[in-house]
Each structure stands twice: as C-alpha cells, then as structure tokens.
Amino acid sequence: MVAALQKEMLAAIEEELHHQVERLDHSPFQPYHEMLTYHMGWTVEGASANTSGKRTRPLMLLLCAACGKQPYDWHRALPAAAAIELIHNFTLIHDDIQDNSETRRNRLTVWKKWGVPMGINAGDGLFSIANLAIMDLDRDHNQATILKVNRLLQETCLQLTGGQFMDMSFESQDVVPLDSYWSMISLKTANLISTATEIGAILSGEPDALIMNYKQFGHYLGLAFQIKDDILGIWGTESMTGKSISSDLVSGKKTLPILYGLQKKGLFYNRWVKGQIKSEEVPLLAEQLSKEGAKVNALEAFDKVNEMTKEQLRFISPEGPAGMALHDLVSQLEERVA
Amino acid sequence: MVAALQKEMLAAIEEELHHQVERLDHSPFQPYHEMLTYHMGWTVEGASANTSGKRTRPLMLLLCAACGKQPYDWHRALPAAAAIELIHNFTLIHDDIQDNSETRRNRLTVWKKWGVPMGINAGDGLFSIANLAIMDLDRDHNQATILKVNRLLQETCLQLTGGQFMDMSFESQDVVPLDSYWSMISLKTANLISTATEIGAILSGEPDALIMNYKQFGHYLGLAFQIKDDILGIWGTESMTGKSISSDLVSGKKTLPILYGLQKKGLFYNRWVKGQIKSEEVPLLAEQLSKEGAKVNALEAFDKVNEMTKEQLRFISPEGPAGMALHDLVSQLEERVA
Numbered sequence: 275m276v277a278a279l280q281k282e283m284l285a286a287i288e289e290e291l292h293h294q295v296e297r298l299d300h301s302p303f304q305p306y307h308e309m310l311t312y313h314m315g316w317t318v319e320g321a322s323a324n325t326s327g328k329r330t331r332p333l334m335l336l337l338c339a340a341c342g343k344q345p346y347d348w349h350r351a352l353p354a355a356a357a358i359e360l361i362h363n364f365t366l367i368h369d370d371i372q373d374n375s376e377t378r379r380n381r382l383t384v385w386k387k388w389g390v391p392m393g394i395n396a397g398d399g400l401f402s403i404a405n406l407a408i409m410d411l412d413r414d415h416n417q418a419t420i421l422k423v424n425r426l427l428q429e430t431c432l433q434l435t436g437g438q439f440m441d442m443s444f445e446s447q448d449v450v451p452l453d454s455y456w457s458m459i460s461l462k463t464a465n466l467i468s469t470a471t472e473i474g475a476i477l478s479g480e481p482d483a484l485i486m487n488y489k490q491f492g493h494y495l496g497l498a499f500q501i502k503d504d505i506l507g508i509w510g511t512e513s514m515t516g517k518s519i520s521s522d523l524v525s526g527k528k529t530l531p532i533l534y535g536l537q538k539k540g541l542f543y544n545r546w547v548k549g550q551i552k553s554e555e556v557p558l559l560a561e562q563l564s565k566e567g568a569k570v571n572a573l574e575a576f577d578k579v580n581e582m583t584k585e586q587l588r589f590i591s592p593e594g595p596a597g598m599a600l601h602d603l604v605s606q607l608e609e610r611v612a
Numbered sequence: 613m614v615a616a617l618q619k620e621m622l623a624a625i626e627e628e629l630h631h632q633v634e635r636l637d638h639s640p641f642q643p644y645h646e647m648l649t650y651h652m653g654w655t656v657e658g659a660s661a662n663t664s665g666k667r668t669r670p671l672m673l674l675l676c677a678a679c680g681k682q683p684y685d686w687h688r689a690l691p692a693a694a695a696i697e698l699i700h701n702f703t704l705i706h707d708d709i710q711d712n713s714e715t716r717r718n719r720l721t722v723w724k725k726w727g728v729p730m731g732i733n734a735g736d737g738l739f740s741i742a743n744l745a746i747m748d749l750d751r752d753h754n755q756a757t758i759l760k761v762n763r764l765l766q767e768t769c770l771q772l773t774g775g776q777f778m779d780m781s782f783e784s785q786d787v788v789p790l791d792s793y794w795s796m797i798s799l800k801t802a803n804l805i806s807t808a809t810e811i812g813a814i815l816s817g818e819p820d821a822l823i824m825n826y827k828q829f830g831h832y833l834g835l836a837f838q839i840k841d842d843i844l845g846i847w848g849t850e851s852m853t854g855k856s857i858s859s860d861l862v863s864g865k866k867t868l869p870i871l872y873g874l875q876k877k878g879l880f881y882n883r884w885v886k887g888q889i890k891s892e893e894v895p896l897l898a899e900q901l902s903k904e905g906a907k908v909n910a911l912e913a914f915d916k917v918n919e920m921t922k923e924q925l926r927f928i929s930p931e932g933p934a935g936m937a938l939h940d941l942v943s944q945l946e947e948r949v950a
Contacts, residue, residue, distance in 0.1 A: 298770075302792070303774050306774065371728070371732060372729035394706050395706070398769075399777075401736070401739060402769040402770035406767065424747065424762070432636070443643070
C-alpha cells in the first residue's frame with residue numbers, strides 16, 4: 275500500500291512536470307524546449323528511468339500534504355510539487371556551470387552539450403516555469419494560501435542563492451569554520467526540502483504550530499541527507515577501494531569530514547594543502563582522516579540530526595499510508611551509514 | 613511640473629530598489645550584496661549618477677499608473693516598478709556573461725569583476741528579489757490583483773528567456789528572416805516595457821479594454837526604442853566618423869539594417885561573410901549599407917512603430933502631469949533618428 279501510493283505520486287509528479295515544461299513546446303522554441311526535457315531526463319540520447327533523479331522533494335511535499343488529520347486530496351498539491359522540483363533542477367543546471375561539471379547522471383550536462391550561454395538561459399527558463407507552476411495552485415486553493423506559499427517559495431529561492439554564494443566562497447578560503455558549513459548546507463541543501471514539507475502542511479490545512487514541525491522535519495531530514503552524502507563521499511565502498519574518481523577527496527569539495535580534518539592540522543591537513551589528491555591516494559587518506567577523528571565526528575553529527583528528524587516526525591505523527599511512507603523514508607536514510 | 617513629477621518618481625524608484633536589495637544586506641552575505649549594489653550602480657569604484665541606467669521601465673509603469681481617469685496614488689505601485697527594474701537587471705547580468713561583454717556603462721561587468729559562477733548567482737539573486745518585490749504589492753492591493761500581476765510578470769520572464777534563446781540562436785544562423793527578428797525583439801526587448809505599462813494600468817484600475825491599449829502602447833514603444841538603437845548603432849554620429857568601436861558592424865550583432873543588407877546579397881553581404889569588420893571599415897560599410905536601402909527600410913520601420921505608439925497613446929488619452937510626461941517621452945523618441 276505504501277509502495278503503491280509512492281508509485282502513484284511519482285507518476286503524477288512526472289505528468290505534472292511534463293505539463294509545466296510543455297509551456298515551451300511550440301515554434302520557434304522546440305530546440306530550447308528540448309534542452310529542458312533533456313535535463314529533466316525525458317528525451318535525447320541516454321534518457322531512461324535513471325536519468326530523471328529521484329524526485330525526493332516533490333514526493334516529500336505530497337506525502338506531507340497527504341498525512342495530516344484533515345482529509346486533503348494530494349493531487350491538489352501537484353502544481354506546488356512540480357514548482358519545487360523545477361526550482362531544484364534550475365539550480366542544478368546553473369550549479370553544473372558554476373562547478374564546471376561535465377556530466378550528471380552519466381550524461382553530458384546542459385552547458386557541456388549546448389554551451390554556457392544556452393545553459394544559463396535554460397536554468398532561467400526552468401526558474402520562470404517554476405514560478406508559473408506555483409500559480410497553478412489557483413485550480414484548487416484560495417488566493418491567500420497561494421500568496422503565502424509563493425512568498426515562502428521565493429524567499430527560499432533567495433536563500434538558495436545565499437547558500438550557493440557561501441559554498442562558492444568556501445573554495446577560495448583556507449579556513450572554513452564548521453558553523454559556516456552548517457549555515458551553508460542549511461541554506462543550500464536542507465532549505466528546499468524544508469520548504470517542500472512546509473508547503474505540504476500549509477496546503478493541507480494543518481494548524482500553524484504543526485506547520486513549524488513539518489518545516490523542521492524537512493530541515494533536519496535535509497541535513498541528514500547531506501551529512502550521509504558527505505560520509506559516503508569519503509568512506510563509501512567505491513572510495514575505500516580507490517576505484518572511484520568521484521571521491522570528495524579528489525574533487526576537493528569542502529565537506530564536513532574534510533573541514534574537520536583541516537581543523538586538526540595533522541597529517542591529513544599537510545597532504546591537503548600540497549595540492550590536488552590523486553585517486554590512488556584515496557584509500558590511505560580516507561583512513562588517515564578516519565584516524566584523526568573525522569569519521570566519528572561525522573557519524574555523531576548524522577546521529578544527532580537523524581534523532582531530531584525522528585523527533586519532529588513524532589510531533590507530526592503522520593497518518594495513513596502517506597504517514598507510513600514518511601516513516602519508511604526516514605528508516606531508509608539510516609541504512610548504509612557507517 | 614512634468615520634470616518635477618519624473619524627478620520625484622525616479623527618486624522613489626531608487627529608494628524602493630534599495631529597500632528591496634537590502635534583503636541581502638546582512639552577514640554572511642555582504643560581499644554578495646555588494647555585487648548587486650555594484651551592478652545597480654550604487655557602490656564600488658566608478659559609481660555615479662550615470663552608472664544606474666535610466667530606469668525607463670519602472671518610470672513607464674508609474675506614469676501609466678498615474679495618468680488614468682481613476683484617482684490612484686502611484687506610490688502604491690512602487691513594488692511593481694522595482695520588480696520590473698530588478699528583472700531587467702537580472703537579465704543584463706546574465707546577458708553580459710552570454711555575450712562575453714566585459715564592460716557596461718564604462719565599468720567592468722559583474723562576471724568580469726567576480727567571475728562567471730558568481731555572476732550567474734548574482735543574476736539568480738536579483739530575479740528572486742524581483743519575485744519578492746512584486747509580492748510587496750500586498751501593502752496596498754487586493755489578493756486577486758497581486759496574483760494577476762504576478763502571473764503576468766512570470767509569463768513575461770519566460771518569454772524573455774524565449775527571446776534570448778532566439779537572439780543567441782541567430783548568432784550561428786547564416787540567414788535570419790526579418791519576421792524572426794521582429795519576433796525576437798518583441799519577446800526580448802518590447803516585452804518588459806509592455807508588461808510595465810500593462811501592470812501600471814491594471815494597478816490603477818483601468819477598464820480591461822483600455823489595459824490592452826496600455827499593453828500595446830508599451831509594445832510599440834519598445835519596438836521603436838529598439839529600431840532607433842539599431843539605426844544609431846550603425847549611422848549614429850560616432851559610427852559615421854569611425855571613432856567608435858562599439859558600432860554594431862564591428863560587434864557583428866544581427867540588427868534590422870544588417871539583416872536587411874544580408875538579404876540583399878550585394879557588396880555589404882560579400883564583405884560581411886568574409887569575417888569580422890574592423891573599425892576603420894565602418895564609415896564606408898555604413899554608407900554601402902545605406903546605398904543598398906537598409907537605412908530607408910529601418911527609418912520606415914521606425915516611423916511605422918512610432919505611429920502605432922502614438923495611436924495607442926491617443927486611445928489612452930492620458931491625463932494630468934503623468935499624461936504630459938508620457939507625451940514628452942514619445943516626442944523624445946523621435947529626436948536624433950535619421
């Protein structure tokens with residue numbers, strides 16, 4: 275029943291996304307439209323079920339809209355779910371340019387395929403479509419709710435650019451304090467998830483006090499996702515065997531364990547400041563970082579935010595199959611860590 | 613009285629813009645905030661009264677809001693005026709990256725000063741601030757009006773990206789039909805001006821039929837601005853003396869007279885296809901283009917859209933000092949052409 279609901283929601287999200295992006299599916303914009311459908315994972319070479327991303331954010335929004343005490347048909351929230359996913363994808367297109375990333379989900383990035391100028395424009399277009407998608411809540415919600423949700427979404431977008439600014443600034447900073455790192459991932463990563471869970475609760479008519487719990491639930495869940503990513507980015511199976519060149523040690527990304535290691539100013543720090551790390555160095559350096567306490571520190575951080583996620587979920591006490599799905603998602607998060 | 617009103621409006625626009633951009637004026641975003649205030653022409657080296665742009669779009673919005681038969685205090689429309697100007701500036705920041713332009717108003721462009729990644733982010737940030745600014749209409753308008761105006765603004769933003777897509781596509785096309793050129797400048801240039809005049813009329817409560825006249829007025833005015841720019845870009849005084857390297861002949865921009873000349877497949881065409889034009893060639897080539905009929909054609913096009921602008925203004929028959937200011941603006945447009 276839980277799996278069936280998730281499957282139904284994911285299909286409905288995909289349909290709504292197609293519907294929104296179709297705004298550009300007419301002459302003379304077809305080649306432009308194709309850049310967007312390519313990025314969304316639907317068309318052009320290499321498109322498959324694995325090229326679309328997991329649609330985690332819109333799924334969270336719908337589950338939060340469907341698990342409350344008030345009866346609420348989650349289909350009504352689809353325009354907001356689509357808007358959240360479109361915003362996420364707009365930031366991915368621009369991020370890929372900013373990070374100089376040539377591939378995403380095993381395909382060329384938009385800028386790599388069509389050039390930086392078209393890539394910037396494609397991101398701007400998805401942002402605009404997202405801003406129109408959220409207005410489609412007027413199919414089924416009152417004006418005060420739409421304005422409230424839109425303002426929240428736009429505030430989140432501005433904060434995302436603030437998080438991105440911090441993240442890009444870190445690259446040229448020798449010392450990044452750990453609390454700056456937490457601020458950055460709160461703004462850049464957890465933000466859109468907490469806005470998704472908050473919007474779900476607003477749309478379904480949950481009381482204000484409880485809406486804050488939904489928001490906090492999304493916030494801690496987003497932080498937990500990020501810290502798990504940070505841990506797997508260094509001590510994930512591939513990294514340990516040195517097979518992967520996608521280790522955060524090689525890319526030089528300043529994640530939580532790396533910042534912890536840099537603060538220690540030990541052997542890890544000495545190697546890091548000497549220049550880019552080669553993939554054959556990864557197993558030994560990952561072990562060194564672990565010896566210096568970075569892994570224990572990251573695992574403790576994960577446990578802490580994971581506990582807070584579960585605490586907020588207890589406050590919410592979500593009901594029905596959507597509630598069970600939320601519990602399942604949180605349980606899955608704990609898997610494969612450590 | 614007209615000059616006093618315009619001066620008062622321009623000061624109020626600048627104040628509202630400051631107020632909106634101040635959303636980022638706090639730690640840890642100060643360096644990010646400075647990128648935006650630099651681009652807006654307020655801060656950092658070279659900032660002066662001439663670095664801010666003319667604020668034509670927000671001024672048109674306020675004048676259209678103030679010239680109707682219903683009494684309406686134009687100060688109420690300031691959040692919309694700011695939103696329009698912020699959207700315009702977001703597109704300028706991204707355009708400068710896309711066109712590889714190193715200077716704007718005699719200062720380095722944002723990307724040239726802070727790098728492409730920060731430039732992309734600064735544009736995204738201004739877009740987000742614009743989307744929040746428009747929501748501030750709730751100080752003084754009902755919810756239905758705000759939703760209507762926001763949807764119009766977002767549709768315009770999507771069309772702007774469509775126009776930008778066309779413009780960028782032209783660069784790699786040997787043959788650009790003239791009607792594609794008109795579509796492109798309608799979407800990219802006239803669009804935001806017609807949305808400005810339309811929003812002015814919506815906010816002041818003009819009847820629906822008349823709102824369409826305001827929209828058309830802005831549309832033709834925007835086209836007239838662009839065609840005038842196209843003419844001056846080749847036969848403006850500087851270009852004729854060959855002193856300026858900013859001639860459209862040198863930059864290779866496919867403007868109306870150039871597309872007309874290319875269609876003729878004469879001497880101008882033969883030179884154009886051989887590669888970039890040097891500034892010392894400009895006087896002779898401008899004359900050649902004129903001989904082939906491109907100047908007469910562009911002047912006729914200008915007269916046509918200028919006539920249509922004035923026709924729409926007669927339908928509107930704007931009143932009071934704001935009405936006089938609109939008439940003055942249209943008269944100024946006719947100066948220096950030909």
